[in-house]
Amino acid sequence: MAEYHRRNLITFVHPPHIQSYAAVGGSKEGEGPLGRQFDIISDDSRFGTDSWEKGEIQMQLQTIKLALKKADKCPEDMDLLLSGDLINQCIASAYCARDLGIPFAGMYNACASMAEGMVFSAILTGSGLMNQVVCAASSHFCTAERQYRYPLEYGGQRSPSAQWTATACGALTVGQTGGSVKINRAFFGKVTDFGVSDLTNMGAAMAPAAADTLSRYLKQSDTKVMDYDAIITGDLGEIGSNLFLKLLEKDGISLHNRHGDCGMMLYDESQDAHAGGSGCGCCASVLCSHLLPKLESGEWNNILFLATGALMSPLSVQQGESIPCISHLLHLSAGGE
Amino acid sequence: MAEYHRRNLITFVHPPHIQSYAAVGGSKEGEGPLGRQFDIISDDSRFGTDSWEKGEIQMQLQTIKLALKKADKCPEDMDLLLSGDLINQCIASAYCARDLGIPFAGMYNACASMAEGMVFSAILTGSGLMNQVVCAASSHFCTAERQYRYPLEYGGQRSPSAQWTATACGALTVGQTGGSVKINRAFFGKVTDFGVSDLTNMGAAMAPAAADTLSRYLKQSDTKVMDYDAIITGDLGEIGSNLFLKLLEKDGISLHNRHGDCGMMLYDESQDAHAGGSGCGCCASVLCSHLLPKLESGEWNNILFLATGALMSPLSVQQGESIPCISHLLHLSAGGE
Numbered sequence: 001m002a003e004y005h006r007r008n009l010i011t012f013v014h015p016p017h018i019q020s021y022a023a024v025g026g027s028k029e030g031e032g033p034l035g036r037q038f039d040i041i042s043d044d045s046r047f048g049t050d051s052w053e054k055g056e057i058q059m060q061l062q063t064i065k066l067a068l069k070k071a072d073k074c075p076e077d078m079d080l081l082l083s084g085d086l087i088n089q090c091i092a093s094a095y096c097a098r099d100l101g102i103p104f105a106g107m108y109n110a111c112a113s114m115a116e117g118m119v120f121s122a123i124l125t126g127s128g129l130m131n132q133v134v135c136a137a138s139s140h141f142c143t144a145e146r147q148y149r150y151p152l153e154y155g156g157q158r159s160p161s162a163q164w165t166a167t168a169c170g171a172l173t174v175g176q177t178g179g180s181v182k183i184n185r186a187f188f189g190k191v192t193d194f195g196v197s198d199l200t201n202m203g204a205a206m207a208p209a210a211a212d213t214l215s216r217y218l219k220q221s222d223t224k225v226m227d228y229d230a231i232i233t234g235d236l237g238e239i240g241s242n243l244f245l246k247l248l249e250k251d252g253i254s255l256h257n258r259h260g261d262c263g264m265m266l267y268d269e270s271q272d273a274h275a276g277g278s279g280c281g282c283c284a285s286v287l288c289s290h291l292l293p294k295l296e297s298g299e300w301n302n303i304l305f306l307a308t309g310a311l312m313s314p315l316s317v318q319q320g321e322s323i324p325c326i327s328h329l330l331h332l333s334a335g336g337e
Numbered sequence: 338m339a340e341y342h343r344r345n346l347i348t349f350v351h352p353p354h355i356q357s358y359a360a361v362g363g364s365k366e367g368e369g370p371l372g373r374q375f376d377i378i379s380d381d382s383r384f385g386t387d388s389w390e391k392g393e394i395q396m397q398l399q400t401i402k403l404a405l406k407k408a409d410k411c412p413e414d415m416d417l418l419l420s421g422d423l424i425n426q427c428i429a430s431a432y433c434a435r436d437l438g439i440p441f442a443g444m445y446n447a448c449a450s451m452a453e454g455m456v457f458s459a460i461l462t463g464s465g466l467m468n469q470v471v472c473a474a475s476s477h478f479c480t481a482e483r484q485y486r487y488p489l490e491y492g493g494q495r496s497p498s499a500q501w502t503a504t505a506c507g508a509l510t511v512g513q514t515g516g517s518v519k520i521n522r523a524f525f526g527k528v529t530d531f532g533v534s535d536l537t538n539m540g541a542a543m544a545p546a547a548a549d550t551l552s553r554y555l556k557q558s559d560t561k562v563m564d565y566d567a568i569i570t571g572d573l574g575e576i577g578s579n580l581f582l583k584l585l586e587k588d589g590i591s592l593h594n595r596h597g598d599c600g601m602m603l604y605d606e607s608q609d610a611h612a613g614g615s616g617c618g619c620c621a622s623v624l625c626s627h628l629l630p631k632l633e634s635g636e637w638n639n640i641l642f643l644a645t646g647a648l649m650s651p652l653s654v655q656q657g658e659s660i661p662c663i664s665h666l667l668h669l670s671a672g673g674e
Contacts, residue, residue, distance in 0.1 A: 008416045008440045010466050051656050079345045080525055087650070088425045090445050094528060094648035098661040103345045103525040105453055105665075106648070108427050108445035116442055120457060127464035129347050188417055188440035191431060311431035311443070313424070319388050321428075324435040328442075 009220040010186045016125040018172050018332075019132075019179035020071035023289035024063040025281075026141070026167030032267045037289040038168075039066055045142055045167065052142040056085065056092040056169075060138040061099055063169040067134060067288075071173045078102045078173070079130040082120055084113030085138045085280055086165075088147060092138050102134065111206075111235055112189070112309030113137045114170060114284035115328035121174040122183040122330070131175060138169035139279025148199075148314055159200035163237045163278035166266055170284030172292070181295045185221060185331035189213040191311065193324040199317055203240020203263070203275055206308040209325035210236060211247035213306055217329050218253065225255055229300040232291060234283035234307035234327070235263035237276030262286035283307045295334045305330045346557040347523045353462040355509050355669075356469075356516035357408035360626035361400040362618075363478070363504030369604045374626040375505075376403055382479055382504065389479040393422065393429040393506075397475045398436055400506040404471060404625075408510045415439045415510070416467040419457055421450030422475045422617055423502070425484060429475050439471065448543075448572055449526070449646030450474045451507060451621035452665035458511040459520040459667070468512060475506035476616025485536075485651055496537035500574045500615035503603055507621030509629070518632045522558060522668035526550040528648065530661040536654055540577020540600070540612055543645040546662035547573060548584035550643055554666050555590065562592055566637040569628060571620035571644035571664070572600035574613030599623035620644045632671045642667045 023038045030041030040062060047055035047062070060083065068074060081100060084107035085092035097104035109116040114137035124130040142152060144165040150156040174183070192212050196205035210233050218224065225231065236244055241261045248255065262283040263276030287305060294300045312323040360375045367378030377399060384395035397420065405411060418437060421444035422429035434441035446453040451474035461467040479489060481502040487493040511520070529549050533542035547570050555561065562568065573581055578598045585592065599620040600613035624642060631637045649660040 008467065053652060053656060054658075084445070088652065089447065089648065089650035091648070091650045091653045094661050094663075095653065095658065097663075098528040098530050098648075101527055103527050104446075104663060105457070105525055106445040108421070108443040109441075110426065120442070123460065123464070123466055127460070127466060129460055129464060130345065188442055190438055190440050191435040193435050311426065311428070311435075313426035313428045315390060315425065316428045316432065319390060321391075321432065324431050326431075326434075326441060 008188050012126040012184060014126060015182040015184045016122045016174050017177055017179040018181040018292065019175050020067050021172035021288040021292050022063050022066035022070060023170050023285040024059050025285055028271065029166060029168050029266060032271060034266060034286065034290050052140055053087060053091065056138055056140040056143050057095045059169050060092050060096040060136055063171040064100065064134055064136050067171040067173055073173065075100045075102050078132055078134050080105060080124065080133040082107055082117035082133060083136040084108050084117060087143050109326055110309030110311050111278060111280050112307040112326050112328050113280045115307035115330060118330055119186040119188060119328055122186050125174050125176050132173060134171060134173045136169060136171035137280035137284040139165050139281035141165045141167045144279060158274060161201040161239055161275050163202060163235065163263060163275050164273035165279035166277045166282040166285065168281035168285035170288035172288055180335065181292055182333050183330055184333050187217045187329040189327040191324045191326050193322050195322045197317055197322040201239060202278060202310045203237035204243055205310050205323040206325040207236055207240040207243035208247060209327040210244050210306050210308050213327040213329050215251045215253060225253060225258060228258060228302045228304050230260055230303045231255055231258050232303060232305050233261045235278040236261050236308060237263040239275050265290065295332060298334055301334045303332050305332055345525050349463040349521060351463060352519040352521045353459045353511050354514055354516040355518040355629065356512050357404050358509035358625040358629050359400050359403035359407060360507045360622040361396050362622055365608065366503060366505050366603060369608060371603060371623065371627050389477055390424060390428065393475055393477040393480050394432045396506050397429050397433040397473055400508040401437060401471055401473050404508040404510055410510065412437045412439050415469055415471045417442060417461065417470040419444055419454035419470060420473040421445050421454060424480050446663055447646030447648050448615060448617050449644040449663050449665050450617045452644035452667060455667055456523040456525060456665055459523045462511050462513050469510060471508060471510045473506060473508035474617035474621040476502050476618035478502045478504045481616060495611060498538040498576055498612050500539060500572065500600060500612050501604065501610035502616035503614045503619040503622065505618035505622035507625035509625060517672065518629055519670050520667055521670050524554045524666040526664040528661045528663050530659050532659045534654055534659040538576060539615060539647045540574035541580055542647055542660040543662040544573055544577040544580035545584060546664040547581050547643050547645050550664040550666050552588045552590060562590060562595060565595065565639045565641050567597055567640045568592055568595050569640060569642050570598045572615040573598050573645060574600040576612050602627065632669060635671055637671065639670045642669055
């Protein structure tokens with residue numbers, strides 16, 4: 001964390017605006033503390049289809065369509081769709097893009113994909129090269145569980161340090177004007193790897209990436225923790241969050257109770273989610289149900305949003321590799337138009 | 338193909354420059370018509386490691402390091418690495434990014450990932466938001482075969498319409514100045530799907546995406562086929578290329594022998610590659626070994642480069658879905674500095 005890259009902090013002269021946003025979730029997310037803030041909660045984990053994967057495609061479609069509707073836009077108004085998910089070959093995003101007919105760029109940075117898409121969305125519109133884009137990320141407990149871990153029918157025991165992949169999607173539109181939240185700065189993270197190889201403790205693996213990104217961002221932007229009302233990480237969960245705070249303390253940075261973690265906000269202790277929520281859809285949906293409204297209402301003026309992603313695969317870990325992680329950061333502020 | 342999106346054509350006022358490039362391949366690629374134009378050919382399919390996946394990571398590392406070296410740069414000089422591959426969770430790119438330490442954005446648009454990365458590279462540098470970035474894509478016959486099709490040990494028969502996933506990587510650096518090839522325009526494709534669900538005939542599935550992108554690009558840019566010395570598709574192969582030309586004819590567009598396909602350039606008929614090469618690394622390596630030198634030498638002045646990607650997964654096809662495809666386009670021209 002001692003090395004500071006000079007030029008990858010992007011500060012927008014004309015900050016792009018988040019014009020509208022939407023969040024859709026499953027029944028477990030509906031029962032959580034943020035349930036009532038979601039736009040749609042579906043009790044059907046297949047979202048009206050005959051498979052979980054097709055259900056995730058439908059969930060992403062619903063969310064994006066709703067975000068467009070809230071901005072009073074249709075797919076033809078959008079210059080680009082930037083989206084990602086966790087299913088192999090990112091099929092939730094690809095099939096959703098097919099159905100929408102918007103030019104498409106697939107994002108993959110695991111659970112940091114929403115932030116990756118938002119950084120590019122801000123670049124495209126903030127530079128004036130595009131007028132309006134839409135950005136989304138989704139995950140689904142059932143598609144992730146059988147792909148990364150065990151068939152659900154097997155009923156495997158979950159480790160106490162494990163996180164729960166959210167069945168959720170967040171989508172937002174970004175443009176040069178409109179809306180009451182701005183993206184002031186964007187910052188791409190580096191891949192960090194502290195040698196953690198325990199797939200049931202991803203929060204611990206991701207914490208160093210978030211700490212590295214925040215530490216380098218504060219230095220490069222010449223800002224302080226106290227300049228922000230909240231510093232929100234993606235899905236470190238309880239164990240990862242504690243480690244994140246400790247790593248920052250070593251760097252002389254104290255978050256003064258300004259830290260929140262989307263993975264710890266989505267479920268409460270009674271929901272058996274162990275260390276907290278995870279998955280691309282976790283921070284995407286928390287952002288679009290809970291964080292952006294706080295900026296819109298004026299409760300917050302400035303926040304940092306750091307999604308975190310674990311970039312391994314089951315195969316890479318089987319081959320003895322540890323878990324490389326990344327965290328991209330956005331500085332969001334209230335006040336648009 | 339009748340619908341024309343208005344605003345997603347990006348024309349650079351200050352076209353960014355491709356400063357350096359490199360291509361690395363395996364032994365089969367070395368034996369092909371372009372073999373001598375590759376920078377490095379490795380006879381070891383594991384590239385000195387103990388697995389094909391780790392081998393692909395090494396191949397990508399070698400290629401990127403060589404592209405940086407040719408530009409007389411080191412990883413610290415780069416503001417961002419944009420890269421993609423075909424292994425689940427894009428692990429070749431993620432582990433390579435970890436070893437390089439450059440801020441990282443993972444691209445996933447299947448075999449169109451190189452073009453996707455190049456479009457974003459051009460946007461980042463052409464807008465002045467970043468100084469220098471590096472972009473890469475890789476694929477590996479052995480990692481793809483066992484992931485998408487059969488274990489290699491099984492020795493499955495290949496269909497005559499099947500393509501051969503290239504063991505290859507291409508990488509290039511893009512900046513605001515330097516180098517003798519410019520990126521003048523960039524154009525994101527839409528996902529198209531003509532209902533093809535035959536995984537052994539991906540060229541046929543991808544052809545409509547390339548035709549759609551080219552057709553819309555020519556309309557939006559108000560240019561003609563004759564304005565370009567060559568129009569090069571990614572990896573349609575023989576069957577897909579024929580279909581591509583026929584679809585364009587229906588739209589009243591004739592390519593006048595200006596069409597070339599990277600999948601048909603990489604291997605010759607004696608190499609048993611059936612319909613041609615494929616994989617992210619196919620068009621990335623042909624671009625960086627064969628196409629860019631022709632622009633640099635002045636043999637060509639203007640070309641269009643359209644990578645094509647098939648966005649399905651084995652699972653989506655098992656669930657009865659057809660193959661959605663995409664093609665991103667770049668207009669490259671000679672003359673830099």
